[in-house]
Amino acid sequence: MATAVSILHVVLALVLAPLLLGVINRVKAKFAGRRGQPLLQAYYDIAKLLRKGAVYSRTTTWVFRLGPIVSLAAVVASLLLLPLGAVVAVVAFPGDLLLWVYLLGLMRFVTVLAALDTGSAFEGMGASREVQFSLLAEPALLLGLVALAAWSGGLSLSQLTGTHSTGWLTGTAGAITLLVSASWLAVLLTENARIPVDDPNTHLELTMIHEVMVLDHGGVDLGLIQYAAAVKLWVFAALLAGVLLPVRTAWPLVNLAGGVAGVLAVAMGVGVIESTMARLRLLRVPQMLVAAAVLAALAVVLVLR
């Protein structure tokens, strides 16, 4: 039963991931007083892209074609290691949290290389910013994991967010939960190229980060990339929801439903942030990430003292 629910989570994640983008856009539209695009717009976009042919720059090599494929495979593999609150991951073992972190690193590596393969200055610039910001996000992510590992005594993501409840928002447990969540929220926004780090809607190449890296991809490749990005957003949202949410019942299906609701809530939260915050100056982003790392470090100190 538990395994079946775990597999169900992966299936749900693969199916619902593009919906998160729809939810975020809906929230933003409501804030702006618009009707907004359909909730399923991301699905339409991806489906349309998958029906197209392709144009490849003569500069590019097989690395460019490999990029979208490997990043999709890596993010799906990371999904296999991901619990959702009390729903354990399909594959759980001590140390899976590191494999999870480094699989996302692999995704970044191939995306950056594919960008550099075009020989375009804009894409090189996006690649440079991407590695800069994600390397600064890494300490926050790892320190958060250390805090939760020390708190729960487990070495597996599923133990970190699942079977050992972190308590809920009271006392030291609450302080730790909130600190790690705040820190990881910054990581989520950075890794998924959302405001205030990057603006997915921008149309000026000089200011873009993630979008500019995939400027030369088109057709099927772009469809795969957009889908992989949606799954990545799900991955981070599920991690955050798993830490924050108190749904820890004896019924796996209820846990799953609660978790999915939590993921949608995180998406709505991202929408609210995008509607109410301005984008940070690029020079300020490292500062925000250092602050996130400091919060996570504080959580570590609280646990270990």
Add this chain to the structure above:
Amino acid sequence: MSLYVAGLIVLLVGGAAALVAGRRPLANTLGALTAVAGGLLTLVSSAATLAGGAGAQWDLMRPWAMPGGSLHLGMDELSAFFAICISLISVLAAIYGRTYLADQQGRRHLGASWLFYNVLLASMLGVVASRNALLFLVAWELMSLSSFLLVMFDDKQPGVVSAGWTYLVAAHLGTAFLLVLFLLLGSSGSLEFSDLAAGPNLAGVCFVLALIGFGTKAGLVPLHVWLPEAHPAAPSHVSAVMSGVMIKTGIYGLLRILMLLGTPAIWWGYVLIGLGAISGVLGVLFALAQHDLKRLLAYHSVENIGIIVLGLGLGVLGAATNQPAMAVLGFAGGLLHVFNHAIFKSLLFLGAGSVAHAAGTRDLESLGGLLKRMPTTGATFLIGSAAIAGLPPLNGFVSELLIYLGAFGSAAARAGVTVYGAVAVILALGLIGGLALACFAKAFGIVFLGEPRTAAAAGAHESPAAMRWPMVVLAGLCIAIGLGCPLVAEALRPTVYAVAGALGLSVESDSPANEGMALVRRVLPYISLVAGALLVMIGGAGLLRWRLLRGRAVEPGLTWDCGYAAPTPRMQYTASSFADPILKVFRRLIRQQRQVHPPEGLLPAEASLHTHAQDPFTEGGYRPAFLAVMWLSGQVRRLQGGRNQVYVLYIALALLVLLVWKLGL
């Protein structure tokens, strides 16, 4: 045993024969052939020792005329492990080197070059097999001298001579510390390893001496200043051997001394972790700032030595505080990283050699687009890059995972004050990982992807098969170890147990140290599993893409470049611009000299930006006295700076010191 000694003899005789052959083409073939033969003999012999358990270990002692010395060779788990690394890399580098040097045949005295190469191999193999301090030091010096002479091979090139001398001076300084170390350890009169022991209260001194002496060879910050000079200056197959395995003899020596000293003190672990973290982070930051491909790789050796020392530090910390699981994981990770780094670093140096050979330059800003021109070199370099950045499913990830696991385990157990050491390890590894990814995205992306930035790069051609095959083998090993990591860990177990046992941990089959190994046995199959699943999914996604694109229009075009129709290769992003934002974030750790001529006027004609990353340790090393005087005079002036913030700072510092003194100790 006889195989090992025979290997050493083949190496030495072959080297001498190559010398006799002199400038004739025969010298090149003879030297390479004997290097390969000798290396294979020692490889087989040491592998048999490691696989055969205690029964396969051997000990060979012959008298020697030197007072206190004896020709005492021996092979245990630790020696065998390092001998395997050395032999494997040397064989592959020799195959590569023969073709690499082929175009110098007749013009240069290749016989001498091969003599030095073979002596270098023999002396490294001698270092790890010596059981007598005097013999060890002789082999150690031979190793330094032969590698010095190899570095000086291209002495017509600018910079090579000074690099060689820097190296020689550093190597000798290191040896001086080792001399004192062995004198202290051998105070009982005998210099046999089995009789060496630290006198009462001298263990700490011995540790520090060993750390400085062996750390110089290994390239630990701040003793690394010779490394980025010497390694790039040598011919590439020699760089591969020096960076891949020779610096590891420093790690071997450190481990050997630790094993002689027995149960370590806690502060040794903290010192190792601190030095490892500094070496790792600074090494990769310096690497990121380099424009020369081989220099970049050399700085990465500093970084990887840092990772290895982090592992050892965790191990020592675990041994000192009796946390066997952490110790075993630390040592296992550190040792596995020794092996892994030997593989991918020599792969990368061989790749860099091919690039330099084909394009005539190692300057990143002049390269580009080489993947189309050198497909095999490019593909293997990509695998090496991903491996050194610690990405799954390759081998670099496995060793880093083991170190991480040891540290996370300690954090999860909330095991006393050592937890903060573990957290430091995690933080350092995380930062190093992110920076290494950035650095190799830059190295591979700028050299192999995009368009060639100069005519030389555009005219590059793939290397001959004899140079490609060693790289393919090494790249294959990166993948094989990544996928077959449980088997590799099992093969490594005797060495890990030998180290842990000598450091005072009980490694009986039912002792807690086995928890660490049990964890390794439990975790690594999962890594293989997910790595396999990842490859299957990559295949699946590729198949999906192929199915979707079948029968549709796939057209070639221009890079879009935001509508600009006539981009030139010079408009591509450069290595410097790629690394610049990251270096700016870490500007307090790494100083860059910048010469900027910004475009001026309405129709700007010329503009330039030149950056040069200084190694502060080198700069400090040249003029330490001068700097000290400057600093002192600066302090005196600053003391009466007239700013009340500064006065408050003095008061605060004084208070803090008092508080720490009164409360902390």
Add this chain to the structure above:
Amino acid sequence: MEPWLDVIAVLLILANLRLLGTSRLSVCIQTVAAQALLLGAVPLLMHADELSARLIAIAAVYTVIKAIVLPWLLRRAARELGGTREVEPFIGLTLSLLVGMGLFGVSLFLAGPLKRAGQGHSGLLIPVALFTIMVGLLVIISRKKAITQVVGYLVMENGIYVFGVAFAVQEPLLVEMGVLLDVLAAVFVMGLTIYHISREFDHIDTDRLSTLKD
């Protein structure tokens, strides 16, 4: 109520870090006010089961003065004196944050031996007190403007208050005296530094005072 004390301690730490991380003067002042507000609640939480009128009065006076009156004065001073709205630090904000984290480590280390002497309420109270004092010092040292120095002084005072509360819980009179002295000193110092310096030199950038040295 003990768990909530932990939460307040964490919030105090966060306030300190915010103080170090912000570039805006107004945020600095806000943060000090918020910190004082939190501090007002500490004695109440510590004696939640035996609340006395006196305790409540102390807390109220403290809160009103430090969380409302002083910030208001500071804000007015900042407005009247003009100048930029930035804090003008000597060291970068990111570095300030990292130094702050280091100071927190130091205070945890120092608090170890002190905890035995203290009352052993929330284990965090004493490290937080030390940390707050150090952050106050850091702000005084690393920021240019006179007004930020007053802010730093107030933060330091907050730290001393926490220290007093943690140690002298059974001596409310001591705390009372402390509060009153705090207030007196704060007003005095602020008046002196800001108005005096600005009258003499027409600006309140202490950095420029260094021209006096030769």
